[in-house]
Amino acid sequence: MTTSAAPLDLLLLPTWLVPVEPAGVVLKEHGLGIRDGCIAFIGPRAAALKLAAKEVRELPGMLLSPGLINAHGHAAMSLFRGLADDLPLMTWLEKHIWPAEAKWVDEAFVRDGTNLAIAEQIKGGITCFCDMYFFPKVASDCVHNSGMRAQIAMPILDFPIPGASSADEALRQAIELFGDLKHHPRIKIAFGPHAPYTVSDANLEKIRVVAEELDATIHMHVHETAFEVQQAVEQTGERPLARLGRLGLLGPRFQAVHMTQISEDDLALLVESNTSVIHCPESNLKLASGFCPVERLWQAGVNVAVGTDGAASNNDLDLLGETRTAAMLAKAVAGSATALDAHRALRMATLNGARAMGLESQIGSLEVGKAADMVAFDLSGLAQQPIYDPVSQLIYATGRDCVKHLWVAGKPLLDDRQLTRMDEQQLTATAIAWGQRISGHSE
Known part of the structure; x- marks a missing residue:
C-alpha cells in the first residue's frame, strides 16, 4: 500500500526484499517506494510499477534489507x-x-x-x-x-x-x-x-x-x-x-x-x-x-x-x-x-x-512509515551461487564487498560501491599519516 497519491521520490526493485519484520519473510519480485525519507510503499513489482516515481532503480540479483546496526x-x-x-x-x-x-x-x-x-x-x-x-x-x-x-x-x-x-x-x-x-x-x-x-x-x-x-x-x-x-x-x-x-x-x-x-x-x-x-x-x-x-x-x-x-x-x-x-x-x-x-x-x-537503542519504531526493519535506512547486497557473484535461501547466502556466503548501495533516511550514502559524501582517498591518506606519527613515537 502507499500512504498518498504524491509521487514517490525513489522506487527500488530488488530481486529479494527482506523486511526482517515479520520474521523469516523473503519477498521476491517486490518493490519498495520512498517518500520524504520514509518507506511509503512495499508491494508486488507489478503494483509498484503502476506508481508515479521521480526515480526508479532496478536492483537485479540484489537483496534489499534494513541497514545493519553496529550496536x-x-x-x-x-x-x-x-x-x-x-x-x-x-x-x-x-x-x-x-x-x-x-x-x-x-x-x-x-x-x-x-x-x-x-x-x-x-x-x-x-x-x-x-x-x-x-x-x-x-x-x-x-x-x-x-x-x-x-x-x-x-x-x-x-x-x-x-x-x-x-x-x-x-x-x-x-x-x-x-x-x-x-x-x-x-x-x-x-x-x-x-x-x-x-x-x-x-x-x-x-x-x-x-x-x-x-x-x-x-x-x-x-x-x-x-x-x-x-x-x-x-x-x-x-x-x-x-x-x-x-x-x-x-x-x-x-x-x-x-x-x-x-x-x-x-x-x-x-x-x-x-x-x-x-x-x-x-x-x-x-x-x-x-x-x-x-x-x-x-x-x-x-x-x-x-x-x-x-x-x-x-x-x-x-x-x-x-x-x-x-x-x-x-x-x-x-x-x-x-x-x-x-x-x-x-x-x-x-x-x-x-x-x-529505543529506536525500533523508526529503524531496524522495512515497514511502511519507518525511516528508509536500507542496504542492497549484490548476490549475483560466483561465490553466492546457487541461491536457495538468500538470507542464508547473505549470512554464510557473502562478504561486505557485496554491499552495493546504502541509504539513510532515503538519501544515498553509497552508490555502486562509491561513497557519495566522503572522500575515500583523503580519508585513507589521513589515516596513513596518523599511523606514521603514532608508530614513529610509539616507544
Whole structure:
C-alpha cells in the first residue's frame, strides 16, 4: 500500500526484499517506494510499477534489507587498528591502549578516526552505529556531516579522560550535548559509564538519576571477562550485574555490552529488567574474554544485538562478518546446529540493535512509515551461487564487498560501491599519516 497519491521520490526493485519484520519473510519480485525519507510503499513489482516515481532503480540479483546496526564500538580507535595485537584485555588496555590514548587523543584524532570509521561502516552496509569515545561532540559533528545515524555515548569514568577532567565534568558535558541534539533526526546521545570497575556507586547513582530524568539510554561494558566478575566478587561479594541491578541502572534503556559471563541469577536479572545485551563475538574471541551464551539469552527472551567493538581490538568494523561469527559461535556454545539461524542472525544485526537503542519504531526493519535506512547486497557473484535461501547466502556466503548501495533516511550514502559524501582517498591518506606519527613515537 502507499500512504498518498504524491509521487514517490525513489522506487527500488530488488530481486529479494527482506523486511526482517515479520520474521523469516523473503519477498521476491517486490518493490519498495520512498517518500520524504520514509518507506511509503512495499508491494508486488507489478503494483509498484503502476506508481508515479521521480526515480526508479532496478536492483537485479540484489537483496534489499534494513541497514545493519553496529550496536557497540569506539569509532575513533580505528586509528589504533593493529597497534597492540595478540594481548590479553587488561595488558592491552593498561600497557598499550590507555598510554596511547593519553598521548594522542585530542579533537583532531577523534575527528579523523571517526570519519575513517564512518566511511568503513557505510561501505560495509551499516546505516547506524553506537559509539562510546572521548570528545563525543566532535564525533556527533562527524555523524551529522556524513548523513549517517548514530547513538553517541559520553564515556564517564572516576578519573580524568581526554576532554573531561572528572566524572562530574563528563556528566555535565553529556547533559549539555543531549540538550543540544535532542531534536536531531539522526543522532541520539547516551550516557556511557565505562565499566563497573572504573565507575563508583556514587557516580553510577548520578548517571541513573539523570538518565531517568531525560529518558536516555545507558551504554556500559559489563561482565566482559571472568576476571572482572571474579575480582568484583572477591572485593565486594557481589557480581557486577547484581550491583547494577541494586543501584537501579538495569532496564529497557540499559545496554549491557559483552556479557560473556552469565549465571542463572544474571539471566533472571536481565529478563526481569528487560535489559538489552550487546554481543561482540570477534573482539571477545581475539582478547580471549569469553563467550556470550546468545542462544540461551534469546530463548529466555533477552534482546540481543551485535556490535564490532573498536577496530583496535577486532580489527575491523565489518558487521556482516561479525554476524556470521556470532551465528557460528552461538551454535558451538549452545552445542546445537539450529542455534541462531541465519534469519535470526540478521534480525540481531538490525531490529534488535534498533530495539536496544529505543529506536525500533523508526529503524531496524522495512515497514511502511519507518525511516528508509536500507542496504542492497549484490548476490549475483560466483561465490553466492546457487541461491536457495538468500538470507542464508547473505549470512554464510557473502562478504561486505557485496554491499552495493546504502541509504539513510532515503538519501544515498553509497552508490555502486562509491561513497557519495566522503572522500575515500583523503580519508585513507589521513589515516596513513596518523599511523606514521603514532608508530614513529610509539616507544
